[in-house]
Amino acid sequence: MIWLTWRQHRQQALAGALAFTLLGAFLVLTGREMASAYHGSGLAACLAAHHDCNDLTSAFEGRFSTLRALGGYLVILPGLVGLFWGAPLVAREVEHHTHRLVWTQSITRRRWITVKLALILAGTLLVTVPLAWLTSWWLGPLDHSTGTRFAPGIFDLQGVVPVAYTLFDDASGWLKRKVLRRRPGEDLGSVEEADAAARVA
Amino acid sequence: MSAALEATGLSKQYGRHWALRDCSFTLPAGRVAALVGPNGAGKTTLLHLAVGLLQPSRGSIRVLGSPAQDRPELLARVGFVAQDVPLYRDFTAAELLRLGTKLNARFDRALADDRFEQLGIPLDRPVGTLSGGQRAQVALALALAKRPELLLLDEPVASLDPLARREFLQALMAAVAETATTVMLSSHLIGDLERVCDYLLLLSAAHVQVAGDVEDLLAGHKLLVGPHRDPSRIPQGLTVVHASHTDRQTTLLVRTTGPILNPAWTVHDLTLEDLVLAYMSQPAAGALPGPIRPGPDTALHSEPTREVRA
Numbered sequence: 001m002i003w004l005t006w007r008q009h010r011q012q013a014l015a016g017a018l019a020f021t022l023l024g025a026f027l028v029l030t031g032r033e034m035a036s037a038y039h040g041s042g043l044a045a046c047l048a049a050h051h052d053c054n055d056l057t058s059a060f061e062g063r064f065s066t067l068r069a070l071g072g073y074l075v076i077l078p079g080l081v082g083l084f085w086g087a088p089l090v091a092r093e094v095e096h097h098t099h100r101l102v103w104t105q106s107i108t109r110r111r112w113i114t115v116k117l118a119l120i121l122a123g124t125l126l127v128t129v130p131l132a133w134l135t136s137w138w139l140g141p142l143d144h145s146t147g148t149r150f151a152p153g154i155f156d157l158q159g160v161v162p163v164a165y166t167l168f169d170d171a172s173g174w175l176k177r178k179v180l181r182r183r184p185g186e187d188l189g190s191v192e193e194a195d196a197a198a199r200v201a
Numbered sequence: 202m203s204a205a206l207e208a209t210g211l212s213k214q215y216g217r218h219w220a221l222r223d224c225s226f227t228l229p230a231g232r233v234a235a236l237v238g239p240n241g242a243g244k245t246t247l248l249h250l251a252v253g254l255l256q257p258s259r260g261s262i263r264v265l266g267s268p269a270q271d272r273p274e275l276l277a278r279v280g281f282v283a284q285d286v287p288l289y290r291d292f293t294a295a296e297l298l299r300l301g302t303k304l305n306a307r308f309d310r311a312l313a314d315d316r317f318e319q320l321g322i323p324l325d326r327p328v329g330t331l332s333g334g335q336r337a338q339v340a341l342a343l344a345l346a347k348r349p350e351l352l353l354l355d356e357p358v359a360s361l362d363p364l365a366r367r368e369f370l371q372a373l374m375a376a377v378a379e380t381a382t383t384v385m386l387s388s389h390l391i392g393d394l395e396r397v398c399d400y401l402l403l404l405s406a407a408h409v410q411v412a413g414d415v416e417d418l419l420a421g422h423k424l425l426v427g428p429h430r431d432p433s434r435i436p437q438g439l440t441v442v443h444a445s446h447t448d449r450q451t452t453l454l455v456r457t458t459g460p461i462l463n464p465a466w467t468v469h470d471l472t473l474e475d476l477v478l479a480y481m482s483q484p485a486a487g488a489l490p491g492p493i494r495p496g497p498d499t500a501l502h503s504e505p506t507r508e509v510r511a
Contacts, residue, residue: 003303007296008289096290100283101340104252105304106276106347 001107001115012084013123020127024134030067031138037063038141060141068142074135081128085120203266205230205351205383206251210260213246219407220246223260226402226412226489228385230350233377235394236387237477238404244387245284247404248355251385252281265350277307280349280382284356286340290329294322294339301343313346320372334365338372345376352377354386358393370397391477401473403480411480411488415473418488422476423461424469425453442486443479454479456488 006013038044043060046053061068090113093099103109206228213221221243228234236244249255250262253271262269265278288297294317301308317324322335331339337357344352354373358366374397377384385402388394401418403411411418422442429451435441439455446452454471461468480486 001303004300007292007300097283097285097287098289100249100254100281101287101289101343102300102304103254103271104276104279104281104283105301106273106306107304108271108273108276110271 001112002119004102005116005119009085009089009120009123012088016081016085016123016127020131024131027131027134027138031134034064034067034138034141044141064142071135071139071142077131078128081124085124089116089120203230204228204263205232205265206385207263208247208260209262211247211250211257211262212259213243213250213255214258221250221404222407224404224407224409225260226409228383228400228402230383231381232383232400233374233398234383234385234400234402235391235398235473236385236402236404237391237394238387238389238410239481240389242404243407244389244404245355248281248353248385248387251351252276252279252353273306277305277347278350280344280347280352282337282340282344282352282354282357285360286333286337286357288328288336288340291327293325293327294331295324297328297339297343298324298346301346305347307348309346309348312348313342316342316345316372316376332365334361334368337361337365337369341369341373341376348380349382352382352384354384356387356389359388366393370394373397391474395473401477403477405481405484408487409489410484410486411477413488418476419471419473421458421488422454422456422471424471424475425451425455425461425466426469427451427466442488443483 037060041056041060043053043056046056090099093102102112204227206226208224208226211221211224212219224243224247236247238244246255250257251264251269253264253269253276264275267275269275289300292300298310298313301313302310316322316338320335320338322331322338328336328339341354341357344354357373358369361369370393373384373386376382386394386398399415401411401413401415402409427450429446429449435453438459439453439457439461441453441455443454444451454475480488
């Protein structure tokens with residue numbers, strides 16, 4: 001069953017791993033640059049000493065405003081994970097009627113779904129936890145320069161929050177396809193909708 | 202002889218629609234049964250109930266002596282090929298066999314390998330790129346490798362060309378001839394199954410219309426052709442399933458237990474296809490021999506068939 005799950009989802013897993021590696025590399029490179037500018041310009045020391053650092057702050061902000069804007073797009077990642085990993089988990093089987101093949105081998109449906117969900121969950125955690133940690137580190141200098149750790153949109157990107165959102169979107173993608181029998185094309189809209197609704201709430 | 206399948210008052214309801222209603226029948230072990238009926242008669246529902254993919258709304262179905270359920274011990278004894286032969290199309294035949302090995306405690310990999318070699322099915326190509334006939338053979342091999350005591354096939358040849366149909370049925374019969382496997386295969390056309398099956402289950406509009414041994418059914422039905430006569434003057438002791446009249450001639454398909462002695466009638470034997478088509482065209486008629494306990498819905502068997510006296 002573990003082999004089967006891997007065999008069925010290895011393309012998504014490998015594509016996801018590649019995307020997350022590229023993203024991680026981007027975050028590491030740009031993050032190092034930001035960190036060195038943050039410390040090198042004296043902004044870190046200035047903020048630590050509680051001085052008035054407006055000039056340094058605005059210089060730093062100006063230099064990295066593009067990156068900050070780009071960082072905002074990280075907010076869609078959990079939705080994408082839900083879309084590509086969560087939604088097809090059961091729905092693809094039902095669409096192709098292959099559940100009738102796999103459910104009539106000698107294992108119970110309970111075992112089938114348990115293994116599948118557990119592995120997808122593990123895979124999701126494996127990529128989200130490091131990425132969330134990396135994003136938090138990456139945003140560190142920008143947070144400190146403006147004190148916006150808990151601003152909407154920034155808070156969502158850091159610590160355990162994106163992990164939680166990703167799991168939520170995984171589950172919502174899966175449930176939508178399973179319970180509401182949505183067609184694949186509608187997933188993008190509906191997973192992101194649920195994501196947006198949850199964030200507003 | 203024990204029963205491979207035994208349905209008692211079996212019913213399945215979807216909303217207000219009954220896909221199956223009060224179906225009772227017994228399929229003895231060791232038989233090859235044709236499950237026939239028009240589209241929408243409930244064939245797929247019946248097979249899904251037997252293999253535990255669906256739960257009955259009412260009544261029960263026993264498979265190899267125990268209730269049909271999602272239990273590994275029972276699933277291991279039943280082979281199933283679903284309609285349209287669902288397979289993971291990006292898997293190669295070898296990967297599907299690996300799936301079989303992983304998901305079944307008892308899986309005869311060598312048997313499947315032999316079949317693929319005989320049939321010339323490549324192991325290393327995604328099964329989605331194989332022909333429909335080859336895919337059906339792959340699905341059959343997967344089901345046979347479980348060494349099932351009961352093999353259920355849902356319209357396995359519906360999408361195949363005539364040659365592939367014949368090859369598939371030959372392969373199936375050769376495989377089950379060596380074992381005592383009970384087989385039930387469905388089709389909306391009896392022509393495909395006439396040569397291979399020895400038991401008939403005809404479903405019509407969610408009910409069992411005809412159930413029984415093919416030989417007995419053929420011996421118990423005759424086609425009578427004679428000069429035109431009034432429908433009210435028909436030999437005694439016959440149950441007319443289907444009657445057609447022209448100005449000069451009357452043709453009756455009758456159910457009978459004894460020989461027809463009246464010389465006015467020319468008596469013809471029937472083929473299974475004739476029999477099935479006659480019943481299908483008369484959904485109200487029924488023939489339910491064998492150990493059937495009529496359910497609450499007995500009107501089905503008695504009301505519409507006319508017992509006419511000469």
